[in-house]
Amino acid sequence: MAFNNNKLIGKLNEVQEFEREVIPQNKLKGWKSFIGTYAGEHTAGTEFVIGPLFVAHGASASDIIFGLLLGNILAVLSWAFFTAKLSVKKRVTLYYQLEKIGGKNFTLFYNLVNAGLFCCLAGSMIAVAGTAVGIPFDLPIPSLSDIYPTSIDWIIIVFIIGAITTFIAMFGFNEVAKFANIAAPWMIMVFVAAAVAVLPDLGVHSISDFWQVANDKIWTGVPLEGQSQFTFWHVLFFAWFCNMAMHIGMADMSILRYAKKWQYGFSSSAGVFLGHYIAWIASGILYSLFLIESNNSTEFAPGPVAYRAAGIAGAICVIIAGWTTANPTLYRAGLAVQAIMPKSKTWKVTLIVGLITTIAACFPALVMNLLDFVALYGLILMPVGAVIYIDTYLFPKMGLIDEYAEKSGIRFNVSAVITWGLTLVLCLLLNLMYGIEIFFLGLPGWFIAVVIYIISSKLLQKPTLIKKP
Amino acid sequence: MKILLSIISVVGLLLTIIPAFLVFFGSISLEQNKNLMLVGTILWFLTAPFWLNKKTEEV
Numbered sequence: 001m002a003f004n005n006n007k008l009i010g011k012l013n014e015v016q017e018f019e020r021e022v023i024p025q026n027k028l029k030g031w032k033s034f035i036g037t038y039a040g041e042h043t044a045g046t047e048f049v050i051g052p053l054f055v056a057h058g059a060s061a062s063d064i065i066f067g068l069l070l071g072n073i074l075a076v077l078s079w080a081f082f083t084a085k086l087s088v089k090k091r092v093t094l095y096y097q098l099e100k101i102g103g104k105n106f107t108l109f110y111n112l113v114n115a116g117l118f119c120c121l122a123g124s125m126i127a128v129a130g131t132a133v134g135i136p137f138d139l140p141i142p143s144l145s146d147i148y149p150t151s152i153d154w155i156i157i158v159f160i161i162g163a164i165t166t167f168i169a170m171f172g173f174n175e176v177a178k179f180a181n182i183a184a185p186w187m188i189m190v191f192v193a194a195a196v197a198v199l200p201d202l203g204v205h206s207i208s209d210f211w212q213v214a215n216d217k218i219w220t221g222v223p224l225e226g227q228s229q230f231t232f233w234h235v236l237f238f239a240w241f242c243n244m245a246m247h248i249g250m251a252d253m254s255i256l257r258y259a260k261k262w263q264y265g266f267s268s269s270a271g272v273f274l275g276h277y278i279a280w281i282a283s284g285i286l287y288s289l290f291l292i293e294s295n296n297s298t299e300f301a302p303g304p305v306a307y308r309a310a311g312i313a314g315a316i317c318v319i320i321a322g323w324t325t326a327n328p329t330l331y332r333a334g335l336a337v338q339a340i341m342p343k344s345k346t347w348k349v350t351l352i353v354g355l356i357t358t359i360a361a362c363f364p365a366l367v368m369n370l371l372d373f374v375a376l377y378g379l380i381l382m383p384v385g386a387v388i389y390i391d392t393y394l395f396p397k398m399g400l401i402d403e404y405a406e407k408s409g410i411r412f413n414v415s416a417v418i419t420w421g422l423t424l425v426l427c428l429l430l431n432l433m434y435g436i437e438i439f440f441l442g443l444p445g446w447f448i449a450v451v452i453y454i455i456s457s458k459l460l461q462k463p464t465l466i467k468k469p
Numbered sequence: 470m471k472i473l474l475s476i477i478s479v480v481g482l483l484l485t486i487i488p489a490f491l492v493f494f495g496s497i498s499l500e501q502n503k504n505l506m507l508v509g510t511i512l513w514f515l516t517a518p519f520w521l522n523k524k525t526e527e528v
Contacts, residue, residue, distance in 0.1 A: 181521065182521050182522060185482060189485040190510075193486045193488070193506060194489070196490055197488075198499075204493075205495075313485065313503065314506075
């Protein structure tokens with residue numbers, strides 16, 4: 001135990017390398033590293049849920065093919081022109097840059113919010129893995145409208161997976177990360193193979209049959225009972241903003257600060273076109289077959305769906321995809337909370353975070369509403385990215401003080417707080433008063449954040465506070 | 470040895486993907502495909518860890 005703990009502390013120290021300094025020139029990485037990282041990160045357990053949910057929400061075949069294509073292109077452009085350009089200019093983590101702009105307390109609050117969101121994401125992935133682990137036990141599967149745990153068996157299986165995930169997150173993050181990298185190429189093969197193998201069962205016997213079947217049987221354009229109707233725009237904006245926290249929200253500064261050139265941001269295309277295009281289409285195909293065979297059952301079970309198409313390999317794929325997503329996410333949540341309580345032992349914090357995550361995972365509502373959650377996740381963190389972007393590129397040109405918290409020695413930049421809070425309040429009002437759905441709020445929200453940050457900084461910045469170098 | 474392991478890994482990946490296309494073209498059954506995918510999976514996970522993560526690219 002003591003050995004493992006020391007080892008963990010060593011690993012944590014490793015993770016903290018260059019956290020508070022600019023990346024040295026000799027540590028910059030080539031484009032292959034980024035292609036590998038993005039391809040691995042975006043072929044994950046969530047893909048088994050998102051593709052089917054598009055089917056459940058009645059997206060049509062052309063919505064999927066063209067909406068995803070355009071949305072993913074916009075996501076890649078956001079990664080390259082927003083995140084990568086800024087990352088290469090600053091070469092520090094999001095957290096350090098945020099501390100310079102918003103102050104230490106602002107960053108701690110950001111960590112807390114991030115930790116809560118990470119817990120929900122990890123919880124949904126534990127539940128996804130649970131649907132596959134439950135196959136040999138004939139586990140009753142929750143349905144799309146379920147909110148609360150559906151059986152004791154479900155709770156037991158989720159708790160077992162949650163306990164294993166938490167234990168590994170406490171002691172072995174690096175090994176899980178390595179395992180996830182190994183699993184990634186195989187996972188994408190399983191996604192594709194499973195979908196191709198069931199095409200004849202859907203009535204596709206030659207490539208020319210595909211488009212007709214895609215329209216008539218797979219993405220029919222008709223939502224399942226109780227599900228809202230998705231259009232081309234829902235699909236496009238979801239594909240663009242599902243990783244909004246990472247690109248426009250700037251969380252991927254932590255990765256792209258290692259890039260030799262900003263153009264390496266385009267390597268994100270490896271992730272989105274494998275994970276958010278091919279894998280979503282493949283998992284949608286699998287789910288549509290399930291719907292046909294189950295007479296439109298509202299049960300939602302990525303595990304059995306993959307098992308039906310690809311046998312044991314499919315079930316293993318769901319477990320590994322869910323677990324390799326849940327594990328690092330849980331670890332990051334633990335680190336985020338630990339930053340707030342630095343005197344606490346990391347493993348104890350991860351244990352508590354893991355327990356909360358596992359309890360959350362028991363509630364099927366988390367998985368069933370994954371599309372909304374992912375959109376909300378991006379939206380909540382988006383204003384922070386807008387603050388960083390404007391602070392870096394616009395403030396010096398406008399005569400405003402960039403990195404205000406660091407230069408003035410404050411721990412809480414009120415302008416940044418107002419921007420974050422007021423943007424989200426206004427987005428909520430847009431939703432409630434004008435009925436703009438959560439998937440579309442990110443775009444107006446970004447401009448709202450920009451305007452609020454500029455106005456509040458103009459009003460609140462005090463040049464007299466600035467320390468002389 | 471590393472080359473041999475990487476060749477086996479690639480064979481594993483091919484066994485995971487190619488049989489699905491054979492099902493599509495009606496050459497094998499779905500059950501045969503599932504078995505071949507499992508064999509491919511085993512080959513991949515037994516061999517890939519020995520070469521895939523061993524090199525970290527630093528420029």
